[in-house]
Amino acid sequence: MTLSRTVQHTVLAAALLSASALAFPSSAQAAPLPPACQEALLTTLDKFPVTDFTVPDKVQNAMVVEVMNLSEADQQAITQEACAAWNNWATKNGQAVATDLDTRYRNAAGPVCNKFTTSAIGTIKKYAPSVPAQTRELEKVAKKVWQNTMQKLSVEATDADCSKAYNGVKAGW
Numbered sequence: 639m640t641l642s643r644t645v646q647h648t649v650l651a652a653a654l655l656s657a658s659a660l661a662f663p664s665s666a667q668a669a670p671l672p673p674a675c676q677e678a679l680l681t682t683l684d685k686f687p688v689t690d691f692t693v694p695d696k697v698q699n700a701m702v703v704e705v706m707n708l709s710e711a712d713q714q715a716i717t718q719e720a721c722a723a724w725n726n727w728a729t730k731n732g733q734a735v736a737t738d739l740d741t742r743y744r745n746a747a748g749p750v751c752n753k754f755t756t757s758a759i760g761t762i763k764k765y766a767p768s769v770p771a772q773t774r775e776l777e778k779v780a781k782k783v784w785q786n787t788m789q790k791l792s793v794e795a796t797d798a799d800c801s802k803a804y805n806g807v808k809a810g811w
Contacts (some may be wrong), residue, residue: 658694674721683726685732691739691757694750704783715775722727723772751800755788759807766811781810786797 671679728735742757769777788808795801 649725651747662741671716672718672721674718674725676715678721678725678728682728685725685728686739687733688743689712689738692750692754694754696733696791696795697751697754700787701783704786708779708783712779713757716778717775720773720776722784723770724776727768727770728774735761738764745770748803750796751795751797752803755803755807759811772774784808784810 661726738761739749742760746753746756747774766777785808788804788810792801792805792808795804
């Protein structure tokens with residue numbers, strides 16, 4: 639698996655509430671991930687087979703930085719039980735979520751940054767209520783990663799439309 643594919647897994651998972659897939663701690667920060675969380679990291683993208691939905695490189699890079707800087711307290715939310723619940727949910731709902739992401743992405747106007755934010759936040763809001771309760775602590779971490787990333791991007795964006803798009807979704811879901 640290439641680093642690029644790992645990053646894609648990480649970012650799509652974040653967009654889909656998968657802090658378990660996102661939250662791979664650096665080796666200097668914490669112990670290895672529980673097995674179900676390793677599975678989430680490696681298989682989440684396959685469970686959400688999008689064809690049109692795209693995550694801009696700037697978003698991918700910013701999210702990876704946020705994930706790598708998770709606090710020890712945030713990392714404690716990454717448990718075997720939470721990741722297993724996420725994996726089961728993603729397996730059952732992945733195709734529907736991917737279809738929704740692709741449809742929203744195709745229908746969104748503007749530059750890629752707006753298409754990404756519109757489709758990601760719309761799909762997250764639609765599916766978040768159905769994610770199992772065992773993943774709620776992971777969801778809190780995913781929200782923190784999302785909010786910090788969107789805040790950073792809204793300030794750093796050189797394109798006014800992108801700044802507006804990131805700012806518009808920074809509160810999360």
